[in-house]
Every structure is written in C-alpha cells, then in structure tokens.
Amino acid sequence: MPDSTRGSRNTRPVWLLVALLLAVAIAVPLLVPLYDRATPTFLGFPFFYWFQFMLIPIASVLTYTAFKLSQAATRHDRAARGQKPPAGERGGVS
Template sequence: MASNRRWILVAALLAPAVVLPLWVPLYDREDPTFAGFPFYYWFQFLLIVVAVALTVPAYLLATRADRDARLRHGLPAEPDGTGLSRDGGEAR
C-alpha cells in the first residue's frame, strides 16, 4: 500500500512538469517582461527549473519504490543489468 502512495506522489510531482508547458494560454503574452525578455520566454526558462526541481524528487521516490517492490518479491535490490534469469542463465 505504501508503494502505491509513492507512485501516486511520483505522478503528482511529474504532472505540473507535463501540464504547465501544454497550457499555452497561461503564458501566451508579452507582459510582464523580465530583463527585457517577454513573459513567454522567461516563463519557458522558469518551467525548465521547475521541471528539474520536480523530477529529481520524483526520480528518488520512484527508485525507492522500485527497490522496495523488488525486495518484497524476493529479487535483488538492484537489477544486475544482464537480462538473464537467476536460475538458468537464460534470457528472459
């Protein structure tokens, strides 16, 4: 159950980074300007910073949720990266 809450939080953190750039009427204007740049341009740069600030904690939460789920299912905490199964060495 706690894992589901983490994934919901991950989705909630990532939603603004997806929705805000798609909501064009929000920033489709020139005023107010900042350092000579119209609102449209500096808001786009601000969205980059916001997206990074939201993506980093979302990534950390997702990695933790994935690790906990793997341990709950009896798998190693981190995948070995080979794509081979543990029992016979055959590709999955």
C-alpha cells in the same frame, strides 16, 4: 529519503505521487493560456519567453524528485518480491 527499514510496505501512494509530479511537469508547459503574454518582462525577456525558460528548472526538479521517489519505491517493491536492490544502487551510493 526513506530508508530500507520501511520494508515491504505498499508503495502505491509513492507511485501516485510520482505520477502526480510528472503530470504537473508535462501539463503546465502545455497550458499556453497561462503564459501567452508579453508582460511583465524580466531581464529584457517578455513574460512568454522567461516563463518558459523558468519552467525548465522547475520541470527538472519535479522529475528529479520523481526519480528519487521512484528509486525508493522500486527498492521496496523489489525487496517485497525478494529481489536484489536496483542495479544502480548495489554496492553503495548511486
């Protein structure tokens, strides 16, 4: 994780990355043609079903990464505005 020494530098690229991660997590589950088939099966589950189950942890990791990035970006943005760190991080590890 980036630390606070980065100071007030522009966080726009970080926010774009956050948007990209979330866009992937939202778009892929909605692209039904990607997974509308029965094979290959896995542990007895047709592809259609196990693929969607697999998307759950993937979306979760993408969202968690977005959360961590957004937290860092928010910290920088707030520092740049002369505000305290975000509420969840005051007084130690969140």
